[in-house]
Amino acid sequence: MLPEVTEESRPFWTGGFDQALLIHRCRFCRQYFHPPVGACFRCRSRDVGPEKVSGRARVAAYTVNHHPWFDAFPPPYVIAAVELDEQPDVRLTTCLVECDTEQVTVGMPVEVVFDEQDDVALPFFRPVTS
Ligand SMILES: [Zn+2]
Numbered sequence: 001m002l003p004e005v006t007e008e009s010r011p012f013w014t015g016g017f018d019q020a021l022l023i024h025r026c027r028f029c030r031q032y033f034h035p036p037v038g039a040c041f042r043c044r045s046r047d048v049g050p051e052k053v054s055g056r057a058r059v060a061a062y063t064v065n066h067h068p069w070f071d072a073f074p075p076p077y078v079i080a081a082v083e084l085d086e087q088p089d090v091r092l093t094t095c096l097v098e099c100d101t102e103q104v105t106v107g108m109p110v111e112v113v114f115d116e117q118d119d120v121a122l123p124f125f126r127p128v129t130s
Contacts, residue, residue: 002120008036011050016114016121022050023090032087055112057082057125060091064101076101082110082125098126 005013008024012035015022025032026040027047039046062080078096083089096104097113110125 002117003122005120008038012036013120013122015050015052016112016123017116019114020052021055021112021123023053023084023086024048025051032084032090034090034092053084053086056085056128057092057110057112058085058088059096059104059106059108059110060088061106062096062104064104078104080104080110080125092123095124096126097124103127 003009003013011022012024023032023034024036025048026043026045027049028045029040029043031040031042032051032053033041036050038048040048060081060083062078064076065079066075068075073095078099078101079093080096081091081093083091096110097115109128111128112123113126114121115124
């Protein structure tokens, strides 16, 4: 169940080994975008590449999963779309960890944590407690 890593998505899936959430950004129009591809979908520039972001985000939508899809995740757990603080129209689909499923709300601030699995470091998010 691990992601397929391509040349363009490798920074996203491996930046976590250096505690870095790397999101593709266009160097021409300065917009972030996800998933990572070789050209900016806004201005079609090919001058794009991964840049480190803060790892802070907010929950945009979520669903509580009660089915045991992953050995590593005993249900219930939360699958969420989170919006990056840098640019809220950049959304990542992720799992929320270290949280009570009853306490998840839309707009809740979260921060990235990395779960190292073989040769990838999966970016998950947990509530910001401070
Ligand atoms: Zn662009």
